[in-house]
Amino acid sequence: MSGQFKGCAAIVRKTCPDALYLHCANHNLNLAITHACDISSIRNCMSTVKAVVNFFRNSNKAGNLLKSHILAANSGAKQTRLLKFCETRWVEHLASLSLFFEVLQFICSALEDMNEMNIKSDGVQPNTLLASIRTAEFIIALTVLKPIFSLTKNLSLFLQQEDCDLSQCVSYANDVHQQIKQMRVQATEKFSEIFILATEAAETIDAELTVPRRVGRQKNRDNYEGSIEDYYRRSIYIPFLDKYSEELESRFLEQRNILSRIQNIIPEKCADIDVSELHDTVQTLKEEWPNDIPVFTEEFEAEIELWKRKCSNLSKEKPIKTFIEALDVCDETFYPTVYRFLQIGATLPVTVASSERSFSTLRRLKTYLRNKTGEQRLNGLALLNIHRDLEVTSDAILSIMAQKPRKIDITL
Numbered sequence: 155m156s157g158q159f160k161g162c163a164a165i166v167r168k169t170c171p172d173a174l175y176l177h178c179a180n181h182n183l184n185l186a187i188t189h190a191c192d193i194s195s196i197r198n199c200m201s202t203v204k205a206v207v208n209f210f211r212n213s214n215k216a217g218n219l220l221k222s223h224i225l226a227a228n229s230g231a232k233q234t235r236l237l238k239f240c241e242t243r244w245v246e247h248l249a250s251l252s253l254f255f256e257v258l259q260f261i262c263s264a265l266e267d268m269n270e271m272n273i274k275s276d277g278v279q280p281n282t283l284l285a286s287i288r289t290a291e292f293i294i295a296l297t298v299l300k301p302i303f304s305l306t307k308n309l310s311l312f313l314q315q316e317d318c319d320l321s322q323c324v325s326y327a328n329d330v331h332q333q334i335k336q337m338r339v340q341a342t343e344k345f346s347e348i349f350i351l352a353t354e355a356a357e358t359i360d361a362e363l364t365v366p367r368r369v370g371r372q373k374n375r376d377n378y379e380g381s382i383e384d385y386y387r388r389s390i391y392i393p394f395l396d397k398y399s400e401e402l403e404s405r406f407l408e409q410r411n412i413l414s415r416i417q418n419i420i421p422e423k424c425a426d427i428d429v430s431e432l433h434d435t436v437q438t439l440k441e442e443w444p445n446d447i448p449v450f451t452e453e454f455e456a457e458i459e460l461w462k463r464k465c466s467n468l469s470k471e472k473p474i475k476t477f478i479e480a481l482d483v484c485d486e487t488f489y490p491t492v493y494r495f496l497q498i499g500a501t502l503p504v505t506v507a508s509s510e511r512s513f514s515t516l517r518r519l520k521t522y523l524r525n526k527t528g529e530q531r532l533n534g535l536a537l538l539n540i541h542r543d544l545e546v547t548s549d550a551i552l553s554i555m556a557q558k559p560r561k562i563d564i565t566l
Contacts, residue, residue, distance in 0.1 A: 177405075179323050179504050180313040183306060186401035193397060195390045199295035200239075200247075202286045203254055206261060207236045209278055219267060223260040236261075248303040255296060259358040262287060288361040294386045297352040298394060305330050313504065322476060323504045331402045338395045345387040416499050419458070419492055421465035421474040421483070432458060439495060446494050454491050461492045476500075515539050 163175040191197055210216045221234040236257075237250040254261070265287075268280040286292060309326050337344050356363050365385045378388045418427055418435040427435070436455045440447055447454050461484075465474075474480050477499035486493040519535050520527055527535075538546070556563075 174502065176503055179327070180310065182405045183310060183313065183327070186398065186405050187303075187306065189401050189405075190394060190398035193390070193393050195291050195295045196299065196394055199292050199299065202283070202292055203251065203296070204239055205278065206283050206287065207238055207250065207254070209280075209283060210236050210261075210264070211238060213273070215273055216264065216268060220257070220260060220264040223263050224257055227260065248300070248307050251296065251299055251303060255300060255355070258287070258296075258355060262359040288359060290356070290361070290363040290365075290382075290386070291390070293352050293356050293361060293363065294349075294390055297348050297355065298391055301348070302334075302394070302398065305333060327402065331399065334395055334399050334402070338392065338399065341387060341392055341395070345391045346383065348391065349383045349386070416495055419461065419480070419495055419499070420477065421468055421480055424458075424462050425465040425468070427462070432462065443495070443498070446498070447491055457489055457491055461489050464489075
């Protein structure tokens with residue numbers, strides 16, 4: 155896709171050299187989380203959770219035993235089965251992790267009962283999983299993952315919308331990044347709250363938070379000095395925050411450099427920029443998109459100044475923050491070049507989530523039993539499934555069918 159010579163981006167740039175290639179923001183967020191979870195403690199925690207979930211989901215006896223424990227403690231519980239991890243969207247792990255943390259006590263009780271009854275699932279021993287769950291490293295890592303995944307859930311949902319704007323996308327991502335940096339600065343206070351939750355969770359499953367054995371020289375694992383809280387803060391919490399912040403900066407927020415060249419013409423920002431910044435914006439746009447400026451630099455700078463004055467006179471009660479909203483108030487006749495750059499900003503792609511929904515729809519529609527479905531019928535079913543919010547009346551369907559000559563007249 156992004157190949158320098160034979161990729162799709164290279165082919166498009168042969169026709170349109172000024173086109174920008176932006177990686178899907180939703181995929182970047184997913185990759186940032188995926189690589190941040192490469193830390194050994196976090197990776198081991200995720201693997202253990204997956205193994206436990208598969209253990210209870212693949213065995214009816216194990217699933218029913220866990221369900222009985224949950225209902226015995228809360229007869230009105232709606233979710234009694236562990237949620238399976240989504241293999242492609244790591245942000246969606248939050249629901250699975252939250253449920254796992256809530257029913258952790260019942261999971262251990264069910265594993266103890268199964269160990270006594272000598273019940274196995276896919277050759278996995280319950281006591282092996284129980285020993286992994288009751289380790290201090292697992293409990294701390296599970297407690298650390300919840301607040302971090304909670305920060306990125308709303309951003310992921312926003313990036314899946316059809317009308318999300320690039321400026322809003324980078325702004326929200328920057329907010330998440332700044333919050334993670336603040337958590338890193340306040341690591342001692344934030345982790346103290348997490349450590350209290352981890353201690354309470356350990357007490358419910360009869361586990362004890364301890365520090366691994368320390369030696370004089372250690373290369374294969376962490377060997378920090380200090381209390382139990384200090385050890386896990388330095389070995390799990392801080393490295394995870396640093397890695398996640400680094401991944402967001404390198405993968406996701408790299409679009410800020412591209413956006414900063416054009417976002418100064420958005421009314422909310424254009425009204426507040428000074429003369430020197432306005433001049434720099436004109437020069438940058440002239441260098442990056444010379445073919446989209448049909449006038450001289452002085453004329454374009456005069457047009458930007460007039461646009462800045464118009465932006466200052468707009469209502470401040472409802473500031474215009476996106477390119478799409480700015481197009482509605484920009485007169486193409488009076489501000490032709492500004493209107494052109496607003497169009498470029500509005501059409502910069504953010505995510506491909508909407509287009510990828512068509513593949514999911516196709517997988518649901520064209521099953522093995524419908525393998526011989528024709529192209530016309532498949533397209534119609536896919537459009538009905540994707541645009542299910544549109545109301546289709548029977549009169550409109552009959553009018554379309556009546557356009558073809560038929561033996562029976564169905565015209566109303």
